[in-house]
Amino acid sequence: MAKYKAPLRDMQFVLNEVFEADKLWASMEATQEVTPDLADAILEEGAKLTENELFPLNLSGDEEGCRFDQGQVFTPKGFKEAYQALSEGGWMGLGGNPEYGGQGMPKMLTVLFEEMLYASNASFTLYPALNNGATLLLDSHASEEIKEKFLPPMYEGRWIGTMCLTEPHAGTDLGLIRTKAEPKDDGTYSITGNKIWITGGEHDLAENIIHLVLAKLPDAPKGTRGISLFLVPKFKINADESLGDHNLVNCGNIEHKMGIKGSATCVINFDGSEGIMIGEPHKGLAAMFTMMNYERLSIGIQGLGLGEVAYQSAMDFAKERIQSRAPTGPKNPDKAADPILVHPDVRRMALNVRAFNEASRAFASYVGMQLDISKYHTDDTTRKHAANLVALLTPIAKAFITDRGFDATVEAQQIYGGSGYCSEWGAEQYVRDARIAQIYEGTNGIQAMDLMGRKVFANKGEFLAIFAKDVREFLQEVSGQEAMQPWVTALETELKRLESVTEAVIKAASENPEEIGAAAVDYLNLFGLVAYAYMWARMAKVAQDEVDADSSGFYAAKIQVSNHYLKRVLPRTLALEQQILAGAEVLMTLEEEAFYAE
C-alpha cells in the first residue's frame, strides 16, 4: 500500500457532530480558545505530517529496525528527520501545559492526532508517546523548579522522556522491583539497578533522554508501597541548563521483537546514576497512576490507528483485485472476474473492521472528553462524574480497542489472501505492530482485572450506574424517533444484560475473590460491546438526522455500518454472558501440575 489518508471526515463527524466538542470547549475556561476552525487546522496539519513524513518510513523502518552498537542505538533511516519535523512543528507539546510551553490542546482533540501518528508509523510514535507520559507525570508531581527546567525542552522535543518500570523478574508485579536509590549528601540519589523493556531507553533522536525510574529507598516498606520515583537524565544538566557529563546510565542491549521494530526496546542499566526524586518518598507508584489513564488511552489508540491503516490498505488492494464472479452473476462482464468486494464474506470482514474502527474512534473521543471534563470543568459534581467515567472506561479503552484493533489487522490481512502474508504489502506488519498493544502498559488481562475489581466490584457498580444513566438519557432523547427504534430496543436490552451480569459477579465475588479474575476478560468484552453499541447508536442518530439532506453518501454509509454492528457483531454478548455466569470453579479445579506438559 502506497498511502495513508487520515480519516478527517470521520474525525470531524465524531468531534463536531456526535459529541459537539465546540460547545464543550466554549464552556470551559481552559479550552475556550479551541475553536472548531483551530481544531480543523490542527487535524489537517497533523494529517499532512503523518501522511507525508511518517507513513513513508513505516515499512522501511520495520525492515531496517533499530541497531545496537556498543551502548548506542541507531533508529531507522529517516526517523531523525521526521522527529525533527514533529518537534519543530510544536507537536511534541500539543497536549502540554501552556505555562511551560505546551499547546494545551484538549485530549478529545489530541486523541485524533494520536490515531494518525499510530496509523502512519506505530514504531516511531512510541518515542513521542512516552514523552507525553513523562511530561504529564512531571507536570503533575514535580516541583516548580523541575518543571521549569525540564518541561520546556521536553515539549520542544530537544529532550525526550522514558518510563523505567519493568525489571526482569517484575513485570505486572511492580512490588518486586529491586532497583535501589541511595540518598546522597547533595540531595540527589544514587540509582542502581537493571530495567528492561524500556521503550526509547536509548536512541539518536534527541539531545538528551530523561528517564523516570521506579526505585526503592533504603528504608522502603515492602511491596508497592515502598516505591519511589526518580528523574535520571542521560546527560546531567549544568547550572546554566546546558548539557553536562554523561550520567552513569547505559543501554545494555535492545530486544528482538515480533514488531514495532523501529522502536528501541532497551535494557537500561543504572550504575549509581545521579537521580532526582519526583514527588514524595514511597509514593512513586501513586504518582505513576495519575498519568496511567492518559497512557492507557493512548495505547488503546495504537490499536485503532493500526486497525484504520490496515483497513485502508486492504481496501486499496481490494479495489484492484478481481477474482471469481459475484454470486448473483457477473458485475464486471467485460473483465475476466469481478472485484473481490462482490463477495459477501469479503464485505463481512471489511464491515467488521469498520464497525470496530469507527466505534473505537468515537469511544476514544468520548473517553478523551471525560478526561477533559474531569480536568477543566468548573462544576465539582460534573468533574467527579467525569473522573469516575474515566476510571471505569479507561481499562476498556486500552484493552477493548487494542483487542479489536488486533482483530482488525488480522481480518484486513485475511482480505488480501496470500499477499497479506508477504511483507511487501505491509498488511502483516500491522498485525505484528498491533500485537504489542494488547500486552504492554498492563496486559489486557490486567486491564480487565482493574475494571472488574477496582472499577466495578470495589464500588459495587456505582461507576457503572453513571455510565448507564448517560446511556439512558440518550435513549430517552431518541425514544420518539422511529428510525432509532432498533437501537432503543437493543441498547436497553444490552444495558440490562450488562447490569444483571454485573450484579451476579459482584454477588459471587463477595463470596469468592477468584470470581473477579474468572469473569474479568469476558466482562470487559461484554462491557466493550455495550459501550460500542452506545457509540454506534449516537452515531446512527446523527446520521439518521442528516441522511436525507446529504448527497455524499457519508451518512448512508454510517447507517449501514451501524446496522452491521447491530445485527452481526453485537450478538456476541449472548455468549459472553453465559461464559461469565459459568463462574470460577470450572477454571480453578484443575491441579496446577496438570497444566504443565509431561
Place this chain on the structure above:
Amino acid sequence: MAKYKAPLRDMQFVLNEVFEADKLWASMEATQEVTPDLADAILEEGAKLTENELFPLNLSGDEEGCRFDQGQVFTPKGFKEAYQALSEGGWMGLGGNPEYGGQGMPKMLTVLFEEMLYASNASFTLYPALNNGATLLLDSHASEEIKEKFLPPMYEGRWIGTMCLTEPHAGTDLGLIRTKAEPKDDGTYSITGNKIWITGGEHDLAENIIHLVLAKLPDAPKGTRGISLFLVPKFKINADESLGDHNLVNCGNIEHKMGIKGSATCVINFDGSEGIMIGEPHKGLAAMFTMMNYERLSIGIQGLGLGEVAYQSAMDFAKERIQSRAPTGPKNPDKAADPILVHPDVRRMALNVRAFNEASRAFASYVGMQLDISKYHTDDTTRKHAANLVALLTPIAKAFITDRGFDATVEAQQIYGGSGYCSEWGAEQYVRDARIAQIYEGTNGIQAMDLMGRKVFANKGEFLAIFAKDVREFLQEVSGQEAMQPWVTALETELKRLESVTEAVIKAASENPEEIGAAAVDYLNLFGLVAYAYMWARMAKVAQDEVDADSSGFYAAKIQVSNHYLKRVLPRTLALEQQILAGAEVLMTLEEEAFYAE
C-alpha cells in the same frame, strides 16, 4: 522454550481409547498389519525425530530464513541434515502406496505424526507436506510408468514434489491462469508461464524437484474446465533413471514473509520447460481435487501442531514465572510471589488453548479415520458414508483447526506477557507461523464457502444428516450414564441449533445465492463448535469410565478441560446463530465505492 514433547499420551488416548483404532484397522485388509504396537512404535520414533532433530532447528531457522542467490535457494542451517534423517528413516513415504515403496500407514495414524512435524518445525514440515500431496496425486492419476519412475524416489525423499497452482493474477480463481502447455512431437509438452507462492519450489534439500503444474492446452476451454496437469522435473530423467539436463525451469526469487521463514516460497518461471501430462486433458483441476482433502487436513494440522507447541512453551514459562498473589491469599508464602497459574485469567487462557488443541487432535483423527474408511472399507455404503463425511468435515478441519490454532498461539503468547513479544522465547514465532495456515490451501473464507455451498446447500443437508446420525448414535449410547447428562443435553441442543440454522440458510439461499457467502464463515464456526462438542463428549465419556481407577490424573484433567469447553467455550454458538440469521442484506447494501478510503 528449550524443548518440545510430543503429546504421546494424549495421542494414544485419541487413537486407542476414543476411536479404538485397533478394531478398525483389524477390520480392513489394507490396514490389518497395523497393530497397536506398531502404531505406538511409529509414534514414539516420530516423537524422537521431531523432538531431537527438528525442534532444535525451529528458532534458528526462523532467524536465518531461506537465502536466494542467483536462482539457487539455500535452506537454513541444519535443514539438509534433518531432511536426510527424515528420508533415511522412511518417514517421507509413511502414508505412501506400498506398491511403490510407501509404508501404507493409515491417515488416522499419520495425522498424529504430522502434528509432531508441524509442532516441532512448521517451516521444515512444508517440504515433506508438499511431497505428500504430490505423491498422492501421482498415485491417483499418473500412468503406471510414471508411478514406477517417480514414486519410489519421492517416497525415499531423494526427489521431492511441489504443487504449482497460483499465478500473480490468479489465486483463489484458478480459472484465470495463463500458463500454457504446447504439445510437442515426442508426446511431451512445452510449459511456459510464471507461478508464484510455490512452497519448496527451489531449495537444496533433495537431488531433484518434481513440479506438478497447472497449465492450459492451446485448445483449452475457458475457466476451470480448461486446466490440465503436468509433471515438470527440475532435472530431466534419463532413460536409465539417472538425472539428466537441467530443465528450463528456474526460481526467480523468494518471498519475504511474516513467518514460515525457513520454508522457501518461490517465484517459479517455466520457460518452455519439458513437461509430462498427468491424467486427462482439461481435467487437471479435478485431479488436484482428489488430493485436496488430504492436503487441507494436513494444513489444519499445522494449526494444531503450532497450538500445541505454543501451549507447552507458555506452560514452561508459567512454571517458572511468579508474579503477584493468588486472589484467595498466598499459595507460595516462602517466595516473593505466586506462580502465575494461581490467577483465574491465566488459567482461562490456558484452558481455552487446551480445550481447542485436544479437540482438534481428536477431530483430525476422526476425519483421518473417515478418510481411511472411505479408501479401504469393503462395504460400499460404509465407504460412501465415510466419503461424504470427509467431504463435509474437511473444510472444517482446515479452517476451524487453523483458526483455533492461531487463536491458541495468540493466547499462549498472551500468557507470557512481554516476554511473548520478544523473539528469543519463540512464542511470537508460533503466531507468525500459524497465521499462514488460515490463508493458504484455500483461505478459510473459501473453506467456509465450500462447506456452506457445496457440502451443505448443494445436497440440502444430506451430508449433515450423516454427521447428525453419528452424533445421535453416540448420545443414545451414553444416554443412561449419569455423568454424561450435561453433555447429552448440551450436544442435543447444539445439534438442533445447527440443524435449524442449516435449514434457515438453505431456505434463504435458494432465494438469494448471496446468503451462502454471507452465512459461510459464521456457519463454519458454528459447525466447528458443535463438532468439537461431539469430540469432547466422546473424550469425556472415556474419561468418566476410567477416572475412578486412575491415579495418573490424566482422566481427571480430561474431564476438567471438557467442562471448560462445555461451560466457557461452547456458548459462542449463541452469537453465531444470531449472526447467521441476520442474513446477507446487511452485508450487501453498502455501495462498493463506500468501502474504499477517500
